[in-house]
Amino acid sequence: MKKFVVTAGGTGGHIFPALAVAEEMRRLGHLVLFAGSSGGPESSRAAAMGFDFFGVDVKGLDRRSALRSARSLFLLPRAVLRARKAVSEFKADAVIGCGGYASAPSCIAAVLGGVPLFLLEQNVDPGLVTRRLARRAEKVYASFAGTKERLGSGNVVVAGNPVRKEFSPPPPRDFNAPVRTLLVIGGSQGARSINRAMTAALPSLSGMSIRICHQTGPKDVGEVRAAYSAWTPPPGTPSASVEPFFEDMAEKMRGAHLAVGRAGASSCAELLISGLPSILVPFPGAGGHQRHNALALENFGAATVMEDAGLDGGLLAGKIVELLRRPDVLGTMSSNAESHARPDAARFICSDVISTMGAD
DSSP states (O other), X not given: OOEXXXXXXXXXXXXXXXXXXXXXXXXXXXXXXXXEETTSTHHHHHHHTTXXXXXXOOOOXXXXXXXXXXXXHHHHXXXXXXXXXXXHHHTOSXXXXXXXXXXXXXXXXXXXXXXXXXXXXXXXXXXXXXXXXGGGSSEEEESSTHHHHHHOSSOEEEOOOOOOGGGOSOXXXXXXXXXXXXXXXXXXXXXXXXXXXXXXXGGXXXXXXXXXXXXXXXXXXXXXXXXXXXXXXXXXOOOOEEESOOTTHHHHHHTOSEEEEOOOHHHHHHHHHHTOOEEEXXXXXXXXXXXXXXXXXXXXXXXXXXXXXXXXXXXXXXHHHHHHTOXXXXXXXXXXXXXXXXXXXXXXXXXXXXXXXXXX
């Protein structure tokens, strides 16, 4: 039995892959300590899955505020010292960093303490922790081949992005069904531009027999629900489902025929594994990394990309109608998504970590 510190935080795009790795390590009989930010959602997520959790006081860098960035850097040394103590007391055989600012203290602690470090990079364009520590890591497990070129250093292995088991295998889909389901997702915090474009698109979709499931995020749910309550779909079409967050996202993806959403790394991996065609509207902030993710899926033939700038109801409705009227195209997109999925990513990464460490 080995002991692993698995660390991630900030957003679900980092937390869910880390939990998938932690779950697989536990299945293989190893002991896992999950580490992240004391105030982050990773704490409750890890606890819900039965993992011991260690938290540090750490904040992400804010490119818009020099003051907040300075505060984040001020907190980092103390967080690293606490993480180093936790890694040492746990007697970790390795640290597996899965991205996000909350992973930095434990990853740095591993380097300072001579503990083997492994990194996961979910996005095509590597994040700050990966860029800074790739050369000190035993291996960097990338979701996309393009990461290897952008990183330029480190032992990079293209492994795919670990996804929770409930997303696979992909379901059979009838793209000629009389009523098809459109899934609108903007991540756990929602996406205001997608919400507004989608509600503006509703009048143009009134003649389409589609059931819409729309995840709004917490801020826009009232406004979006009001728009759907005024929408009149064709007779016999199921009512729209509008919620701030879908806990059963795997089930929602399995029941959908087309998705509209952001291009976070975990969302992209879930769409591929679910075999779900998508219209991706990359978030323009955060260094533009979502655009690289979206273009990768478009190059696979699994998605089509629309830019956030200039997105409006007419453009979005036009693209939705265009795809729903071409079930053959949707079928091809679905097959392309499945062919580029890596449902074995968590198993491969964990097995490779153990093999690299010389364990049986």
